[in-house]
Structure formats: structure tokens, C-alpha cells
Amino acid sequence: MNSSLILSVTTFVYGAAAFFYIAAxxxxxxxxxxxxxxxxxxxxxGNTIGLLFRWKESYDLGxxxxxxxxxxxSLVFFALVIALVYLVLEKKYSIKTIGAxxxxxxxxxxxxxxxxxxxxxxxxPLMPALKSNWLIAxxxxxxxxxxxFALAFGIGxxxxxxxxxxxxxTGLLSRLPEKSIMDELxxxxxxxxxxxLTGGIITGAVWANSAWGxxxxxxPKETWSLITWFVYATLLHVRFMKDWRGKRxxxxxxxxxxxxxxxxxxxxxxxGLHSYGx
Amino acid sequence: xxxxxxxSKNLVWQLFISVKFTVIVLILLAITSAAGTIIPQNGxxxxxxxxxxxxxxxxxQVFDLFDMYHSWWFRSLMGLLTxxxxxxxxxxxxxxxxxxxxxxxxxxxxxxxxPYKDFKDERTPVDLKPLYTSFMKKQYTVKGVHxxxxxxxxxxxxxxxxxxxxxxxxxxxxxxxxxxxxxxFWGFDGYVNVPEGGSADRIRLRNSxxxxxxxFKVACNDFNIEYYESGAVKEYRSALQILKNDKxxxxxxxxxxxxxxxxxIRFFQSSYGALPPENIEIKIVSKDSQExxxxxxxxxxxxxLPGNSGxxxxxxxxxxxxxxxxxxxxxxxxxxxxNDKDPVKIVLPYKYPTFDKMRKGQWIISLEEYDNKFxxxxxxxxxxxxxxxxLGFILILGGCWVIFFSSHQKxxxxxxxxxxxxxxxxxxxxxxxxxxxxxxxxxxxxELKLL
Numbered sequence: 001m002n003s004s005l006i007l008s009v010t011t012f013v014y015g016a017a018a019f020f021y022i023a024a025x026x027x028x029x030x031x032x033x034x035x036x037x038x039x040x041x042x043x044x045x046g047n048t049i050g051l052l053f054r055w056k057e058s059y060d061l062g063x064x065x066x067x068x069x070x071x072x073x074s075l076v077f078f079a080l081v082i083a084l085v086y087l088v089l090e091k092k093y094s095i096k097t098i099g100a101x102x103x104x105x106x107x108x109x110x111x112x113x114x115x116x117x118x119x120x121x122x123x124x125p126l127m128p129a130l131k132s133n134w135l136i137a138x139x140x141x142x143x144x145x146x147x148x149f150a151l152a153f154g155i156g157x158x159x160x161x162x163x164x165x166x167x168x169x170t171g172l173l174s175r176l177p178e179k180s181i182m183d184e185l186x187x188x189x190x191x192x193x194x195x196x197l198t199g200g201i202i203t204g205a206v207w208a209n210s211a212w213g214x215x216x217x218x219x220p221k222e223t224w225s226l227i228t229w230f231v232y233a234t235l236l237h238v239r240f241m242k243d244w245r246g247k248r249x250x251x252x253x254x255x256x257x258x259x260x261x262x263x264x265x266x267x268x269x270x271x272g273l274h275s276y277g278x
Numbered sequence: 279x280x281x282x283x284x285x286s287k288n289l290v291w292q293l294f295i296s297v298k299f300t301v302i303v304l305i306l307l308a309i310t311s312a313a314g315t316i317i318p319q320n321g322x323x324x325x326x327x328x329x330x331x332x333x334x335x336x337x338x339q340v341f342d343l344f345d346m347y348h349s350w351w352f353r354s355l356m357g358l359l360t361x362x363x364x365x366x367x368x369x370x371x372x373x374x375x376x377x378x379x380x381x382x383x384x385x386x387x388x389x390x391x392x393p394y395k396d397f398k399d400e401r402t403p404v405d406l407k408p409l410y411t412s413f414m415k416k417q418y419t420v421k422g423v424h425x426x427x428x429x430x431x432x433x434x435x436x437x438x439x440x441x442x443x444x445x446x447x448x449x450x451x452x453x454x455x456x457x458x459x460x461x462x463f464w465g466f467d468g469y470v471n472v473p474e475g476g477s478a479d480r481i482r483l484r485n486s487x488x489x490x491x492x493x494f495k496v497a498c499n500d501f502n503i504e505y506y507e508s509g510a511v512k513e514y515r516s517a518l519q520i521l522k523n524d525k526x527x528x529x530x531x532x533x534x535x536x537x538x539x540x541x542x543i544r545f546f547q548s549s550y551g552a553l554p555p556e557n558i559e560i561k562i563v564s565k566d567s568q569e570x571x572x573x574x575x576x577x578x579x580x581x582x583l584p585g586n587s588g589x590x591x592x593x594x595x596x597x598x599x600x601x602x603x604x605x606x607x608x609x610x611x612x613x614x615x616x617n618d619k620d621p622v623k624i625v626l627p628y629k630y631p632t633f634d635k636m637r638k639g640q641w642i643i644s645l646e647e648y649d650n651k652f653x654x655x656x657x658x659x660x661x662x663x664x665x666x667x668x669l670g671f672i673l674i675l676g677g678c679w680v681i682f683f684s685s686h687q688k689x690x691x692x693x694x695x696x697x698x699x700x701x702x703x704x705x706x707x708x709x710x711x712x713x714x715x716x717x718x719x720x721x722x723x724x725e726l727k728l729l
Contacts, residue, residue: 063506093713125506128513128534128547184713191682198678202671211535213546213659214467215667216458218347220315230308234301241297270315 003054003067004121007076010046011114014079014107017043021099025175033096040083040103047080047110054123063125068139071268072121075113077139081147082106089151093185095177101154134207142200142225148193149232149253149260155186156253163247183246186253187239194232201225220270224263231256294365303359310355314346360455363448374441377686383421385433388690393703394719397727403429403693403700409729410691418689429694437687440709443680450673457666465661466490472498473553473653477521481658492543492658495521501550501652514547516654542660549655552608554595559647560626562590565640572646577610583641588616590624590643599627606630610645685710689719691726702726 020036023029054067067073086102089095113119126135159182162173176182204222205215216222235252238244244252293299317338318325326335326344342349399406407423407430414420418434468481468490477497480489500517513533520528520540530538538545554577562583563570573581580591592612599609609627616622624643627633631645690705704723708715 092717125508125510125512128511131513131533132535181713188711188713195675195678195682199675202675205671206668207535209664210537211546212548213537213544213657213661215664218314218319223311223315227308227311230304230311234304234308237297237300237304267315 001053003050003057006046006050006053007110008114010043010050010079011107011110013039013043013046014083014103014110018100018103018107021096021103025097025100026172028175036096036099036103037087037090040087040099043106044080044083044087047076047083051076051080058123061123061125063123065126065131066136066139067123068135069126069130070120070124072113072119074139074143075109075119078143078146079106079109079113081143082109082150085144085147085151089185089189093181095181095185097176098151098155098158098185101158102151105150105154129211132207132211134203134210138200138203138207141196141203145193145196145198145200146260146264148189148196149257152186152189152193152253153257155182155189156250156257158182159186159246159250163250179246183249186249190232190235190249190253190256194229194236197225197229197232201229221263221267224259224267228256228259228263231259291365291369294362295369300359300362300366303355303362307355307359310346310352313343317343317346319347320345356455360452363452367445367448371445374445377441378438380438383433383435383688385422385424385431385690388433388688388705388707389692391705391707393692393705394716395723396701396703397723399693399700399702399727401700403695406430406693406700406702406729407432410693410726413726413729414689414691418687426692426694428696429692429700431690431692433688433690435686435688437684437709440680440684440686443677443684447674447677447681450670450677452670453673454667454670457663457668457670460663460666461661462663465663466659468658469548469656470496470658471551471653471655472496472516472518474498474501474651476653477519493522494527494540496545496656497521498654501654503550514550514654516547516656518545518656542662544659546657546659547654548657550652551655552595552597553651553653555610555648555650557647557649558592558610558645560590560592561644561646563642563644565642583616586617587640588614588619590614596625599625601625601627606633610648612643614639614641614643616640681710683711685715687715689722 017036017039020032020039024032024036051067051073054073055064058064058067068077082102083106086099086106089102090099114121158176159179162176162179162182164173177185201222204225208217208222209215231252235249235256238252239249321344323335326338329335330338338344341351346352410430411420411423411432414432414434418436420432420434422431422433424431466483467485468483470478470481472478475498477495479493479495480491482488483490497519498516499519500515502513502515503511504513504515506512515531515533517531518529518538519526520538528538528540532538532545532547534547537547556576558575558577560573560575560581561570562573562581564584569584571584575581575592577592577595580589582589590612592610594611596609596611599606599611606627607629609625612624612626614622614624622637622639624634624637626643626645628645628648628650632642634643686709688707692703692705694701694703702723704719706715706719
């Protein structure tokens, strides 16, 4: 058994979990809800084991390093964090409809990693600049932040959907959580994400300082992470100070997540030092 | 939440404390920063003219878009944000401080709202009072216990200091920017190439291109590259020494991510390159006789070919020779002048010592031996602002944590007897995280029932 196989299977497990969550929401089937949660837990288990195996395999190859060093590994880790953060949210607030919007994101991340021909799956040795204890701290904080923003985005989409239905809430829309709850959760995820994005930028800065002697150099990835930070800082200010709620915040979570995605993927198409991910 | 009591505070002040202003500055910073990632920064002027045309590139030049993060207008935007942050903090400080230090607690205010939770209990208020009071004391600062005609009230609070989160985060941003300023005024950023076995006592500064004396020597005794089996680079390592008056003060092997520090100056492994060889051994074979002759030579020297048929000058060392767009790497170049013929350029790449055969000339020249030495490229930096920046980093994380995960919470428990049955009501308020607060009160109700 190797990590590639486990992770490929995990992709389908996440797909199944997403399917169950969506089915439970659309057809209002309680049994599907239960199946969804257990499938998701199975997916998280597979994802974790897969990453641990990959870690071990890299040591067997004599180039041992944490499985967080390229685009493939980061996508797999991203899926794991999305699934985990969502599961915590589900346990804490017992709202399962969010799963219909959150688990597909974990599935997409894994599917993109496994299926895109552009993304190399082979375990690569670390280039000298990546050999640092900051690698794990930096990647983990960044991706917890990204995952929280992904969930805020998912809830934002739900909120927008709920807003289409206006007052005559029937069927699908009636099974979405109450708007005030979605609003609060969206906000919560953004705050959580913001804390970790800040941590991610800081660990990156400290690392850059130990590798190149500068904590900030306006490299495109750094700059885009700061732009993302500005977007969410703006969201927090209009919410705290101007009491913006609901739909406006939902729109913000979409813009913010677009900035996250650009920081993550788009920057690889721009020149700079951070191009390990491509 | 503005607390300026005097409406006469001037317009500039009003502008700087408005959220609209903050939002506009943040959005402008986001948009301009994004522009800087699309327009290549600090590139070659020729490249800009090719990309944007003469007019476009001169327009971009006027606004410093080629180095926009250091332009006057980008710095002004950062300055505006800083002033905005400072003025907002000053403006709100009195109110914040009042809340943090206030001893006042008005229970009536909590009672005006609906209770979060109410439930019945079979025990009497007399039984419940000590239980509830000690329960409250464990989790909150109890501010009062009142006896009512048919029951009692106990109330308390926690997290008053959470109000500090916002000013701490804002001030830490200012601290980071001050640290950056200190670094740019009193720090420096330069580089130096030190040959293996050699040393350097001066560096070139990046911004001004000026030479700076270090006041000591940095020597590189050895430079090594380690490779993975795949051929990818595993490690660059330079064995460095710091010397003053020929005395070794410090010795360290540096690799990427692990610099050498001396007197607040840090030396980073940044690049490397091959040095021109000092001694070269060349073999020359005549196509006719196939008889080889070996010559020991140096760059700049000229060799007489056998039989006085001409001469060969070793002209230079090429770090990066390209043959028909194929990269062949380091090479030694020379000029072959045969009698009565035009001079011919000779190239001897390290990787392909018999490359010259391809020329199909009268003489075949090949590289036999050369000494392959490297120089190590060091980044040399001093940043006296780093301490402030790191302090800002710690404070901003702590402050964000406080803002997002703690709040000023007030709780009031009221027990009254109605028809011999005790009725408990939980009133409360929180500055943030209402959902968690509700969950907390649910949990509290369950715990109270089980006391």
C-alpha cells in the first residue's frame, strides 16, 4: 500500500461524502446525513494516513521531509484542513447543510491534486531554500487560514442562495440554516481565518528573514497574501464599525476567497521567488 | 463607537477617524499592491519599452511604477494608514480605558433584556444561593449578591481587558512599520563575492551601488555543493571565517537558512559561481601526424604551435557558454592564429573537453586539466529594526487572538419563588461571539441544575 493509492481512494471518499451531504440537503433524508458525517470522517482518516505514509516514504527515499513542499502536497493538506475545520463546525453547531457546501471544496482540492496532469505526484527532494523548520509552521498556519476562508466562502454562497428565495422559503432553501446563524458563522470563520493568515504571513516573514535576511521583499506571493489580508481587514472593519451584515459580508467572503485563490494559484504565473508551488 | 465629546474637533481629525477613510486607504493599498505584481518591478529599462512602448513606459516612469513599493505615493498611502491608525487609537483610548478600569456594574441594564434562559428548580432560594454564588465565583468576577423579597440575584463579569485587543493590534502595526523605517535608515543591504580560499573586507550596497568597508575580513575557506541522486542541488555550504588583524574571531559553515552573525551583521548564502582557472593544461594534436603535445598555460598567455605553424592565445574564461542556444556551461576561450589565415575562435567547454574536434581544423585543441574553483556569493545585511518588527508580530497575534476569541461578558442569575417553586433566569450580555455565548449559557443552565 502506498500513499498515492490511499490518497486517490480518499478523493472518492470525499466525493461520496459531498454526495451524501448534498443529497441529505436536497432530498431531506436524515439517514443520508448520518452517512455523510461518517463518510467524511473516513475521508479525513484516509487523508491523514495518506499524508503520514507519504512522509514516511520520503524518508525511505532518503530525502525525508514533511509532505508540505509542493503544489500536490499542499492541495492534499488543504483538503484535510477544510474537512477537519468543517467537522469541528458540524460537531459544535450541529448544522449539516453547511456540509453540502464545504465538503465539495475538500473534494475539489483532492481531485485537482490527483487528476490534473500538470501536478507532479512524485516525492521531490527539498531545494535548499525550503530546508527550514519554518516550513511546517508556515504551511500549516497558511492553510488553516485558507481553509477557514474557504468555509466562510461556502457559507457566503449559502447565504446568497437563501437571499434569492426572499420570504417564500420553500423546500431546499427552507432547509438552510437561519440567516442570523449563517451570518455569525461566516463572521466567525473570517475571524479565525484572519488570525491564521496573519500567523501565516508572520511565519513566512520570519522564515524569509532567516533565509535571505529580509522579512519582506514585495515578492508577488508576499504581496498577494497582504492584499488578501487587506480585503479581510476591510471586511472586519465594516462589520465591527459599520455593522455590515448578511449579504454584503457574503459578497466580501467571495471576493476574499478569490484573493486567497489568486495568492495560492495565480501567483505561480507571475515572476518571483515563491515559485516552489508550480 | 466614536467617543469624541467635542463636536468642535477639527475636520482633519474627523476625516482620520472615519471608517470610510480607513476602508478607502485599505482598498487603494490592495489595488496598487496588485498592480505592482503585474508590472515587473526593478526590471531592465529596455524591457519596459518593449512591453509598454515609449509613451507607456515614460508614463510609468513618472509614477515610479517600476519600483512602486518604494515610490513616494505608495509610501504616502502607508503613511496615511499609519496616521489613521494612530489617530483612531488616540480618539478611542479614553473610552477604552474607562471601560477597562471602571468598577461600575449596572445590573438593571441586564434586566431590561429578555433572559437568555429560564428554568425551574425544586430547591429553595436559600439552598441555591450559596451554590450559585460559589459557581459564579469560579468563572466570573462576582460584582454583587442581592437578596430579594422572594429570592436573590448574583451577578458578575469577565473579560473587561479584552477591550485592549483592538488598540494592541493597531499599535503593533505601527510598531512593525516603525521597525521597517528603523531598518531602512540604520541598516544596510549589500553583497560580496568571496573566492574560495580568499577573503573580502568590503561589500557593495544594493541601493546605492556604493562600496562599504566592513572593518573586518570575511574569508571563505571552502565552498561545496551537495547533490541529490536526481542531480538536484541539496545544499550549498560555505565555510566562513571572520578575521580581524589576522586573528580568527568567528568560524561557521553557512547554508541557506542558516546565516553567520557577527556584530549585528548577517552573512547569507545567496549565490555562487565558478572562478576563472589559474592553471590550464591543453593538448594540441595535429590532424596529420596525430601527435599530441601538452602545454601548461594561463589565461592571457600565448602558446606557439609545433613547427611554428601559428599561435594560440587563451583569451578568457566564459562562465556560461552557449552554442546555438544550447547551454554548455563554463568554458575557456581562445584565439587560434595560423600563419596566413584569419584568426579562429576556439572554445573549450569544461563538460566537453574535445568540443574543438567539431571544428574540423588542422589542429585539434582539447582541455586536459584546469583548476575548478568557486566563489561564494554572500548577502550581507544589518537590520537594527528587526527587534521592533518581531515584537509587533507577537503583539499582533496576541491582539487578534483577544479580539476574536474573548469578549467582555456579563452574567446575572436571578432566582425567585413563584408558588413554592424556584424559578432561575439567566441574563447576560457579551461584546462579541453571541452564538458561543448562547451555547455557554445553555451549558451553564445544565450545570446549575446539577449543582
